[in-house]
Amino acid sequence: MNTADEILDVVDPQDCVIGQARRGDIHVRKLWHRAVHVLLFNPDGELFVQKRSATKDTFPGCYDSSASGHVDHREDYDACAVRELGEELGLNVPFALFRRHFQLPPCAETGWEFVWVYSLQGDYTPVVNPVEIESGAFMSVTAVERLLAAHPEQCAPSFVRVFREFRQHNLLP
Numbered sequence: 208m209n210t211a212d213e214i215l216d217v218v219d220p221q222d223c224v225i226g227q228a229r230r231g232d233i234h235v236r237k238l239w240h241r242a243v244h245v246l247l248f249n250p251d252g253e254l255f256v257q258k259r260s261a262t263k264d265t266f267p268g269c270y271d272s273s274a275s276g277h278v279d280h281r282e283d284y285d286a287c288a289v290r291e292l293g294e295e296l297g298l299n300v301p302f303a304l305f306r307r308h309f310q311l312p313p314c315a316e317t318g319w320e321f322v323w324v325y326s327l328q329g330d331y332t333p334v335v336n337p338v339e340i341e342s343g344a345f346m347s348v349t350a351v352e353r354l355l356a357a358h359p360e361q362c363a364p365s366f367v368r369v370f371r372e373f374r375q376h377n378l379l380p
Contacts, residue, residue: 211231212226212227213230214230215227215278222241230277239319240278241321241323242276242320242322243284243291244323245325246325246326247273247298247328247368248327252328252347253342253348254346255333255348256272256345256354257270257295257340258270258271258343260337265318268341269362269366270354271365273292273333276321277293280367285372286302292327295340304329307349308326309376311324311369314368316364317364318365326373328380332348346350348379355367355371
């Protein structure tokens with residue numbers, strides 16, 4: 208199935224499901240929906256940053272969170288975080304090892320998504336899914352900050368917002 212045809216939940220201002228729509232329609236009509244971002248840190252505190260595949264429908268070739276994606280119809284945020292980490296980075300990690308931090312409200316930067324932000328730290332070796340990700344690497348927090356400051360146009364806006372909020376909440380390892 209074409210990703211634009213995926214069915215996602217549409218939500219109200221309280222993040223309660225009010226219906227469903229095709230992903231493509233949701234994006235065109237800027238309907239509120241749900242997503243997750245997972246920040247994967249290695250034992251040295253470096254963040255795995257992915258470069259989105261050139262075939263992605265939004266922000267192709269841009270740098271992004273370690274793993275991120277839409278919450279599927281009838282899926283909850285926690286299950287989505289586990290699924291996205293597996294789909295994008297080939298890591299099958301039990302949810303008990305994730306840390307759930309905060310939720311961002313829908314806005315232009317998040318693509319009108321309520322976004323729950325998670326992190327995971329450990330000695331993991333991501334194996335990127337080439338359908339989803341062009342490449343990825345662990346970067347020092349300083350290097351990520353330099354990238355975001357010098358070349359924000361090369362980064363997905365949601366990643367810029369997620370990282371900024373993560374840093375402001377003093378959550379960096």
